[in-house]
Amino acid sequence: MAERLVYINGDYYPEAEAKISVFDSAVMLGDCVTESTRTFNHVPFRLRDHIERLYKSMKVCRFDCGLSPDEMECLTLEVIERNLPAYEGMDLWIVHNISRGAYPPTGDQSTKRTPTIIIHTAPMDLRYWAPFYVIGCHAVTPPSRMVPAQSLDAKIKNRSRMAYTLAELECKLVDPMAQGILLDLDGCLTENKGGNFFLVQEGVLKTPRTLNALNGITRQTTLEIARNLGIPTLETDLQPYDVYTADEAFFTSTPYCIMPATRFNGLPVGEGVVGPVTRRLLQGWSDLVGLDIVQQALQQLPADQREELLSCAP
Ligand SMILES: Cc1ncc(COP(=O)(O)O)c(C=O)c1O
Known part of the structure; x- marks a missing residue:
């Protein structure tokens, strides 16, 4: 089976090497918005709706990931495309996690941060349900x-x-x-x-x-x-x-x-x-x-x- 690839801020990493900072707001504060989309026969279901909800979540949380919804949609399709070889005969999840980003461990939380954009995939394992x-x-x-x-x-x-x-x-x-x-x-x-x-x-x-x-x-x-x-x-x-x-x-x-x-x-x-x-x-x-x-x-x-x-x- 081909290796799964994770997108983090512009680069792709094999899943085992995909890492974020210990100071990321997702880790420190649970300060992170998210979406989970699934495919049916490898076609993502209502991806645009998930992306629009993601952008509403970011707006209410008062941060901007720097990509437009259209760019995010294209990027997501690229992540799926690159990962499809790892999903022969299996549907997949596409998970977006976007945090406010890492910040230095000082009391000053006003430091400008670069949001962390993570898009990963996972097998659509339905055995539990x-x-x-x-x-x-x-x-x-x-x-x-x-x-x-x-x-x-x-x-x-x-x-x-x-x-x-x-x-x-x-x-x-x-x-x-x-x-x-x-x-x-x-x-x-x-x-x-x-x-x-x-x-x-x-x-x-x-x-x-x-x-x-x-x-x-x-x-x-x-x-x-x-x-x-x-x-x-x-x-x-x-x-x-x-x-x-x-x-x-x-x-x-x-x-x-x-x-x-x-x-x-x-x-x-x-x-x-x-x-x-x-x-x-x-x-x-x-x-x-x-x-x-x-x-x-x-x-x-x-x-x-x-x-x-x-x-x-x-
Ligand atoms: C708290 C919560 N409620 C409801 C849902 C169902 O949402 P959706 O149908 O978009 O998957 C989710 C999905 O993960 C959720 O996290």
């Missing part, structure tokens, strides 16, 4: 609450991930395979460390507003697919009660698109199986991207695990 397409995951609300938008707006896609990490660890105490769904300070559902949340109530697809959640590209795409399929949608405040009494629920995120959730805090969601609206939306996703997203994930599992999983599917 694959079983959830068949049996659904267990969604759990952690005791920790979402950082309120008044402190850090979740619409800024950034690398300061301590709050999400601690919340996820709390969920894993309940169930090692649990997927967190954080509540805000008012007890409304928000999102988790890497995905948005949806539920289906009496045929209506509902998702929290983006008051305290990232406006995920997968979230937007799922709403578009639903509208095209004639499924009514609603962006609204939702509480745990709505999930306990919902017919179906799922998470959305770039790698897995839709991850069904069949249990919520120990109770079954609806019948406790992957429901018909979720299945239609999964099919809608597969039709949109031109590959069967469920099969792609299941094919990555060892054959015996895949067979066992499919045999216990309801």
Whole structure:
């Protein structure tokens, strides 16, 4: 297999040699914006939307990486192109991390810095999520609450991930395979460390507003697919009660698109199986991207695990 190459500020490095300063603001402060895009059959999905969100994040964080969005798009396509030989038969992530840059270890933080632009790729390894397409995951609300938008707006896609990490660890105490769904300070559902949340109530697809959640590209795409399929949608405040009494629920995120959730805090969601609206939306996703997203994930599992999983599917 060919070697993966990482782009850092104008140069390409083999992955093992890609390094940044220990004084980089990403390391020192988690002061770094980010995007993760994936390919389907090696074609990047909604790359321009990811880049536009990246530039909005940078603007709100008050720094400029020195490249225009068009230049960033061209550069990203070049990074993909250079890395494709390392991804025979495998889709990939394209990850942008852009920090305010390294600064000397003095108290004076006003020193002019050169932003650090890192673009790397990684294999689209879906094995962790694959079983959830068949049996659904267990969604759990952690005791920790979402950082309120008044402190850090979740619409800024950034690398300061301590709050999400601690919340996820709390969920894993309940169930090692649990997927967190954080509540805000008012007890409304928000999102988790890497995905948005949806539920289906009496045929209506509902998702929290983006008051305290990232406006995920997968979230937007799922709403578009639903509208095209004639499924009514609603962006609204939702509480745990709505999930306990919902017919179906799922998470959305770039790698897995839709991850069904069949249990919520120990109770079954609806019948406790992957429901018909979720299945239609999964099919809608597969039709949109031109590959069967469920099969792609299941094919990555060892054959015996895949067979066992499919045999216990309801
Ligand atoms: C905090 C958070 N919420 C939601 C999402 C889902 O966003 P997208 O659908 O654009 O991948 C992500 C993606 O990484 C995320 O980090």
